[in-house]
Amino acid sequence: MSEQKANYNTSTIAEMTNGIILACYEKLPCVQESHQTEKELEHHLIQNLISQGYTLFSASSADELYQNLKTQIERLNQVTFTNEEWQRFLMEYLDTPNDGMIEKTRKIQENHIYDFIFDDGHLKNIKIIDKDDIHNNRLQVTHQVSQKGVHNNRYDVTILVNGLPLVHIELKKRGVSLREAFNQIHRYKKESFNTEHSLYKYTQIFVISNGTQTRYFANTTLQSKNNYEFTCEWADAKNRVIADLEDFTKTFFERRTVLEVLTKYCIFDTNNTLLIMRPYQIAATERILWKIKSSYENKKAGKTEAGGFIWHTTGSGKTLTSFKTARLSTALDCIDKVFFVVDRKDLDYQTMKEYQRFQKDSVNGSKNTKELKLAIEKEDNKIVVTTIQKLNEFVKKNPKHDIYNKHCVLIYDECHRSQFGEAQKNIKKSFKYYYQFGFTGTPIFPENSLGGETTSAIFGAQLHSYVITDAIRDGKVLKFKVDYNNVVSEFKSAEIETDEKVLKQLERKMLLHPDRITKITEHILNVFNTKTHRNEYYDIKHRRLNGFNAMFAVQSVEAAKLYYDEFQKQQANFPEEKRLKVATIYSFSANEEQFAVGEIPEEDFEPTALESTAKEFLDKVIIDYNGYFKTNFSTNGYEFQNYYKDLSLRVKNKEVDLLIIVGMFLTGFDAPTLNTLFVDKHLKYHGLIQAFSRTNRILNKVKTFGNIVCFRDLEKATQEAIKTFGDENSVNVILEKSYDEYINGFKDEVSGDLIKGYKEICTEILEKFPDPTEIYLESDKKEFVKLFGELLKSENILRNYDEFETFDSGISDRQMQNMKSVYVDIREEIINAKHNEESEKIQIDFSDIEFQIDLLKTDEINLDYILKLILEKSKESNDTEALNTEIRRVIRSSLGTRAKEELIIEFINTTNLSELKNTTDILDTFYTYAKQEKTLKINQLIDDENLKSEAKRFIEKSIHKGYVEYSGAELDSILPPTSRRQGAREAKKLTVLEKMKKLVDIFIGI
Known part of the structure; x- marks a missing residue:
């Protein structure tokens, strides 16, 4: 913030250290070697955790995790289970058959206490995590646990809370792309984390690190939140990133911090999505809670200095922060009622659902104030959600209500506009012991105030800030590219x-x-x-x-x-x-x-x-x-x-x-x-x-x-x-940046590095790899992958610029298709080698290379386009072999159609294309053929694997959705009777799953 604005009484309140977000973190002196291996990184992390009070637990298998879990749950609850009671506890609650990740998360976040009846008839509340006294929870660290799924996987480092693997850490050696660790976790989620009787379904937080960079993110099934962009860095209250694993371990993995994050700063929302608050959100929440307590103790209630405002930029998650702050405020003994006040006539639907689930009847959305009055007077309603207009009507109609003499927290989700009007003044005048807080992404300063009132004058001191430059730096919001167009010059003066x-x-x-x-x-x-x-x-x-x-x-x-x-x-x-x-x-x-x-x-x-x-x-x-x-x-x-x-x-x-x-x-x-x-x-x-x-x-x-x-x-x-x-x-x-900078290159302001322009990248790739299908050496493959990835990233940005429409890269359509095809081939070759434990066959280390697959998908060629192309080419020539070669090249350049290659080629070889007169003919003919093939393949799979009759509907539904639902009961229910001994049923399930995935890839969209 500039010095000028600091004079407007927006300076941050005195720094505190009583929260889990440190006011200021001084980076530890770096003692690690730059060539530190992944094994050395893992060993050092474990030693640091042990020095911080974690207990080392050596476990190499899932069975050993279960044995330890029994010991830890007994210790936490001061009980002893017989083997029969323990198996029943697992079956009834902790490891219920067919429970997936969502059900396990709900147990941690909401239903962490279970009423268990022991064999002698007495009932006891068994908890799996202590949220009232977090120091009663036992933290252990284990590593290299092996678990079998579609592939055998060994997990790097896991933090056990009372025996449950609630935090998993995936490491890569220094210099390797952090996205590699992110992608590996998602492979584990598909391959082994969620297998039957896997305690890793309980994982709440994933941490990824290459030693130099460290990030965390929630374990969620929501596809839109499963991108790397939603991972988060840890930071102090001044928003300074704590990235090095050594520093991250000292702060985030401090025992109290990680337990408070798990028990207080996670939100399991109404969409069954687990969200973990970012450090600036936690810092803001802690500042408000501190302000309420200190103002109460110093008898400041009812004064402007008992409140304050949070300046968090638009798009950084203010509503989530204010929601959590309101919930945690209700737990303060000194507070009688919490009002969550919105500035819109329409209550945000998602916010409304969250509050209603937290406390029934908390949201008042009716036009009259009678329901609001009932909600305020209800003893067990500690939180009330309403609009500022409704609250204003209430205070005007009820000038002597008892609520005004109680200690109330007022939280404004967006403290701009009507909070500066008569309604806000009426509310402040009525409540005698209020603590008022506002959240805004755009505070009112003297230079943009019309009436002279500013955000700080209305709400008090700025308690925490996270401005747009912070959010862009951290990748929490994006930059803006602004075009100024004068389309018709005669109107320019207006x-x-x-x-x-x-x-x-x-x-x-x-x-x-x-x-x-x-x-x-x-x-x-x-x-x-x-x-x-x-x-x-x-x-x-x-x-x-x-x-x-x-x-x-x-x-x-x-x-x-x-x-x-x-x-x-x-x-x-x-x-x-x-x-x-x-x-x-x-x-x-x-x-x-x-x-x-x-x-x-x-x-x-x-x-x-x-x-x-x-x-x-x-x-x-x-x-x-x-x-x-x-x-x-x-x-x-x-x-x-x-x-x-x-x-x-x-x-x-x-x-x-x-x-x-x-x-x-x-x-x-x-x-x-x-x-x-x-x-x-x-x-x-x-x-x-x-x-x-x-x-x-x-x-x-x-x-x-x-x-x-x-x-x-x-x-x-x-x-x-x-x-x-x-x-x-x-x-x-x-x-x-400008179009010219992206085309011709520029100097990075932060690193000082010269960034190659798109023109230079195109020239270089054409000079080195004019025909990418002839790349044989692995060193050349790596260089090609790196160059083509740069080209994809640069092109993805430039597509937003109007001028790029006419730019000639010099790369022909055929060359581009070949480049895409080879790029994906190399990636699949590396992935298959890893899965088949044949990594030693790959002589060159690709771990520092990030494949830009998401960017490749933006240029996907759809099936209808390929079919139209087949019709056009077949009319130009009767050479079926040449047609197959041409179509294979096009298909293989597109991720979405690669799996359909043989289906399409077989269609060409079995169809008299000369009889097809137009696009409608070939589309109708192909889709009729493909649907018949789909039915044949589904029936063949059901027969080969002896699946139950309901399997047809399940497979059809999976093809329609585009993926096979692995967790839950439905896949299990279609399997034939199979022994559970020695993992036979799990092996059968995985075999069926793999075959179904192939069918989905081939027939999706058909």
């Missing part, structure tokens, strides 16, 4: 205007001129596929698997109407598969007083308050929407709120391609699939940052930054906003 009054005068005459609306719509349709990475090869059936989606922020309801109609008009003659699904939403915007420059007015859920033509148009839009999605919404009352919720979900699921908005969705809406914001709206300060930040949520490796495409001259406003919420040097950190 596009550069910043005065609000003048803008209103120019809107109808210039900014909403039909020519301008037409040209901007045309421009968006032209660049949409490029900006969102939408692959032209994907047909409509598969579109949700490909690319991102976008928003279009416009100035007014009238603009939304004009643009919506223009998109419908220009797309009228597009083929159906190329049409964008465009939706819009707007409503009545109350003419409330603004408290900050650039504030985006929030729209009320009252479409009836719209003038008649705007409401009629919204009715028409919703009819179109109902036609798209077979829904039945309208502008009436709750139906409109339901439309809002359904639209929100469909945007998040990429079912809507482009959403036109005026104010709704521009603040607080979180959809990681959005990567582009088109802007024809005047934005400033925190309104600009909030709007831009709809695009910068992390998702995967393909999404490298948020695309902002401006049709107004917002360059100066963007730089001012960035300096306000970062510092003087933030512009280079927050905004992406």
